[in-house]
Amino acid sequence: MGHDHDEDPRDDLAPTEGLPGRAGPSAASADGVLPPGAMIGHYRIEALLGRGGMGEVYRAQQLQxxxxxxALKRLRQRRLDARHLAHFEIERQLLAQxxxxxxAQVHDAGTTGDGHPYFVMEYIEGEPLTRYCETRALPLRERLALFVRVCEGVQHAHQKGVVHRDLKPGNILVSEVDGRPLPKIIDFGIATAGQRSDGHDRAGTPDYMSPEQAGLDGGGVEIDTRSDVYSLGVMLYELIAGHRPAADLSTDRAIHTCDATPLSQGLDTLPPEAADLRARQLGTPRGDLRRIMRGELDWVVARAMRRDRAERYPSASALAADLQRFLDGRPLEAVPATRRYVWRKFLGRHRLAVAATAAVALAVLAGLGLSLYGLQQATEQRRIAEQRSAELEKVAAFQQSMLEAVDIEGMGLGLSDGLREQIGHHAPERMPQLDAVLAKASTADLARAAIDRHLLANALAAIDRDFADQPALAERLRLSVGDVQLALGLSAAAATVFERVATEREARLGADHLDTLQARQAWAQADVEANAFxxxxxxxxxxxxxxxxxxPDAADAAEWNDLRLEAARTRAIAMFNLGEREAARAAQQALYDDASAVRAPGDPALLNVQADLALSMARMGDIAEARRIHEDLYARLRDVRGAEDNRTLVVMGRLAVMRDMDGDADEAVALQTERVALGERKLGAEHPxxxxxxxxxxNMLLNAHRIDEAEPLMREVLDARARQFGEDAPATLRTRLNLAALLARDGRTAEALVLEEEVLAARRVDPGPRHPDTAFVEVNHATTMHRAGRPPAEVQAQLARALPLAREVLGEGHPQTRAAERIQALTWLQAGHDARAAAALADIRTLQQAEAEPDEPPDPVMGWALAEALDRLGRDAEADAIRASDVQWLLDLPADQRDADDTADLARIDEERSLLAALRR
Structure with a gap:
């Protein structure tokens, strides 16, 4: 008999254009350089273009x-081990996208016959970025415009999941097309989708390397796109100042120990003639150049090169956007937005209009004298209001961080410790009684209830009362409360909060604004977790x-992409739970294929999609593949995010379910016992x-035949769900069905039938008679009726409804469909339809043999039933052969060598024999 598994309602790279690895001879000279004419695959070496610490770059001819x-870059490293080979394979697939x-387009990649990795890319006839700008004395504005295009290229790589890690002028070649400079970023040979600065495999150029990449942050920090932003900042400094920031310091690596020296300070320290020369090279008078540096470019470069990467520009596109604002004469994000600064930028963009306006203003000044005092007062009030708004922003951010960092486990432990301390001080003789009470209580549950009742409810009331005139701040705070409610398992309450935020943002910002849609997605997720599918x-x-x-070119494209992915995940999960299982699984597969093409293999969002897909596979009967995916996911998440990370715990629980459904009940129980202990400690015993x-x-204890342990635990869960959600809630009905399965397996079929009929009546109404969950219960009910000894005609009437429904909505190969087919054959045997029973049992036996593992014994229950049917048909020899092959092995097995499954099979044979005997009487 099957049972429902509870789950939290919510790897291969997809094929790319293909960069097949090819090997070929590489006869290097004594110094390791390939001579002209040497062949690597389909490429003939023509000349050495350059060499460095990572390898050599050659001009080559592709022959076919x-x-x-x-341009062919051959990396110096040889004989890649398994880890480096995997990284290299991932890199070349990412670069092709x-x-x-x-x-510069990457055409091909592979390894030579003697083990050297290589990349083949577009050959660029150009000069390094800084040399191009200096030899042509490119004016400042043209340099910045050129640099903006470089940032856009870097941003494109980041959106594909690629971090360059060696951005420097020599890896940005500039050529001219129709008289216009065109930059090309080259040398992605050490790029990666994520690497840690742990002291190994460190690559790059020290002068342009971020502190975390250089290992000066203590190590162990994953290199992300902000490392490339730092390198862009160094290049921007060099483009403007004419030298790298480290050139002003005592050592080349000193730049990494603190934030960079301001641009303007470097100009001020130059001799006057050198400063004038630099100003002429940039096409800007020296005084104007100093003013521009101090007023704006100092801020831009400083932000790009912050030692703390959290303080840098969050992306290359953000840096490009600020430089474009400079070129357009608009206020920069990096510069504090004082009124004087904003007004100065406005004047710079609208000189003529402001001059005309000033002329008109002079004509009416006399009439405005009496208004000046009022204007002064209004300005002062505005200043006070702005100051108060800034303070409220800080308060809101602080309150938000406090709400989001609620630690239920810690609060529960604190409550226990506080009670023990008080009792120990005032009545130490009562400590044994207190310990006995606390052993049965869940202090984390008490803490969760107290937070909901006293903190979150009060917080929502305070937001309404104190932030009515600050709608944006109020919305942010409400979102924080909703997030906490969701984490506490209060999904319906969270949905109500998110709905209000979404409604208010739609009225304030519009229905299509990113902030509005993010709130609507949070609302959708909360609805799904509250079973409002x-x-x-x-x-x-x-x-x-x-x-x-x-x-497509929005500055916040990454946020839009994340929003679309999460909305697609939520829709697929809802579809699956509404019964559209095939469509939902297909949608999840398509979503995974699309996401894996543009996201790094370890991207958390991609792992979430993969976990959703694997869960759907399992619930549709593809257990082996689902388990394989979950075993891999669990190992990766445990290593990367830690054993107690929430995402790791979700996959851990699902993996235990996969093991159980795959027949490894003992392994499942061991893993799930650990999972439950972590959940009770972190969230409380009655958290949803x-x-x-x-x-x-x-359920797993039941499948391991440990009914004495399973039943009290299942009844505790049923009682808690009935109290929390109601008698007819889906979660409560699911537990009631599982209890029915336990009772039936323990021989208490009369009690089981009562529970099943209650669940079946509810599920036929909601979610409906043709829903997969309803089909599941229809099959269970037929199984229990058979084991309860109901007349075969009644069982067949139930099967006439259950089996076609299971085949239609669950599929021919689903375990529950197979269970219904076995019960139908056994019922035909009871009813005396011997020929039909024998044919059906023979088909079941043939299918089981085809799917069995090499050392897996035959199914003794089905073998016994088939032999009985053949006996009745007078086919005694066939019956004896079946008994000898399928049943006798179990009967001959010594009692001390039988496992729980063996014992259960013997009990089932005795049960079926008793049912047949009762009908004959």
Whole structure:
């Protein structure tokens, strides 16, 4: 008999254009350099272009399938181990996906016959960025415009999951097309989708390397896109100042120990004639250049080169956007937005209009004399209001961080410790009684209830009272409260909060604004977690429809992409729970394929999509593949994010379910016991997520034939769910069904039938008679009726409804469909339809043999039933052969060598024999 598993309601790289690895001879000279004429695959070496610490770059001719000149970089490292080979494979697939005018196209990649990795890329006839600018004395504005295009190319690589890690002028070649400079970023040979600064495999150029990449942050920090932003900052400094920031310091690595020296300070320290020369090279008078540096460019370079990467520009596109603002005469994000600064930028953009306005203003000044005092007072009031707004921003940010950092486990432990301290001080003789009470109580549950009742409810009331005139701040605070409610398992309450935020943002910002859609997605997720699947699906579909109109070149494209992915995940989960399982699984597969093409393999969002897909596979009967994916996911998450990270724990629980469904009940129980202990400690015994895990543990104990342990645990979960959610809530019905399965397996079929009929009546109404969950219960009910000894005609009537429904909505190969087919054959045997029973049992036996592992014994229950049917048909020899092959091995097995499954099979044979005997009587 099957049972429902509880779960939290919510790897291969997809094929790219293909960069097949090819090997070929590489006869290097004594110094390791390849001579002209040497062959690597389809490429003939023509000349050495340059060499460095990572390897050499050659000009080469591609001979097939097309003839063209290419640049070939051969890395110095040889004989890649498994880890480096995996990184190299991932890198070359990522590099093939990049398409941008500012990035040199990578054509091919592979390893030579003697083990050297190599990349083949577009050959660029150009000069390094700084040399191009200096030899042509490019004016400042033209340098910045050129640099903006470089940043756009870097941003494109980042969106494809690639961090360059060696950005420097020599890796940005500038050529001219139709008289216009065109930058090309080259040498992605050490790029990666994520690398730690742990002292190994460190690559790059020290003068341009970020502190975390150089290992000066203590090590162990994952290198991300902000490392490239730092390198861009160094290049920007060099483009403007004419030298690298480190040139002003005592050592080349000193730049990494503190934030960079301001640009203007470097100019001020130059001799007057050198400063004048630099100003002429940049096409700007010396005084204007100093003013520009101090007023704006100092801020831009300083922010790009912050030692603390959290203080840098968050992306290359953000740096480019600030430089474009400079070129357009608009205020920069990096510069504090004082009124004087903003007004000065406005004047710079609108000189003529301001001059005309000033002329008109002079004519009416006399009439405004009496208004000046009032204007002064209004200005002062505005200053006070702005100061208060800034203070409120800080308060809001602080309150938000406090709410989001609520530690239920810590509060519960603190409550226990506080009680022990008080009792120990005032009545130490009562300590044994207190310990006995605390052993049965969940202090984390008490803390969760107290937070909901006293903190969150008061917080929402205070937001309404104190922030009515600050709608944006109020919305942010409400979102924080909703996030905490969601984490506490108060999904319906969180949905109400998110709905209000989404409604207010729509009125204030518009229905298509990113902030509005993010709130609607949070609302959709909360609805799905609260089992309001239809509502959650409708909201997610609305978000997807509106988010699809986002401009492709939006500065916040990454946030839009994340929003679309999360909305698509939510919609698929809702579809699956609404019964559209095939469509939901197909949507999840497509989502995974699309996401894996543009995201790094370890991207958390990609792992979430993969976990969703694997769960759907399992619930649709593809257990082996689902388990394989979960085993891999769990090992990766445990190593990368830690054993107690929330995402790791979710996958840990799902993996235990996969092991159980795959027949490894003991392994499942061991893993799930650990999962439940972590959940109770972190969230409390009656947190909804912990109840899911406890319910699953009870089911696994049942499958391990440990009924005495499973039943009390299952009844505790049922009682808690009935109190929390109501008698007819989906989670409560699921636990009631699992208890029915336990009772039936223990021979208490009369009690089991009562529970099943209650669940079946509820599920036929909601989610409906043709829902997969309803089909599941229909099959269970037929199984229990058979084992309870109900007349075969009644069982067959139930099967006439259950089996076609299971085949239609669960599929021919689903374990529950197979269970219904076995019960049908056994019922035919009871009813005396011997020929039909024998044919069906023979088909079941043939299918089991085809799917069995090499050393897996035959199914003795089905073998016994088939032999009985053949005996009745007078086919005694066939019956004896079946008994000898399928049943006798179990009968001959010594009692001390039988496992729980063997004992259960013997009991089932005795049960079926008793049912047949009762009918004959």
């Amino acid at each position: 399938p097309v003839h063209r000149t290419v 990049m398409r941008h005018p500012a990035i 239809a509502d959650g699906r409708a909201l997610a579909e609305d978000v997807l429809a509106r988010a699809g109109s986002m401009p 997520f912990t109840l899911n895990e406890r319910g699953n543990l009870a």
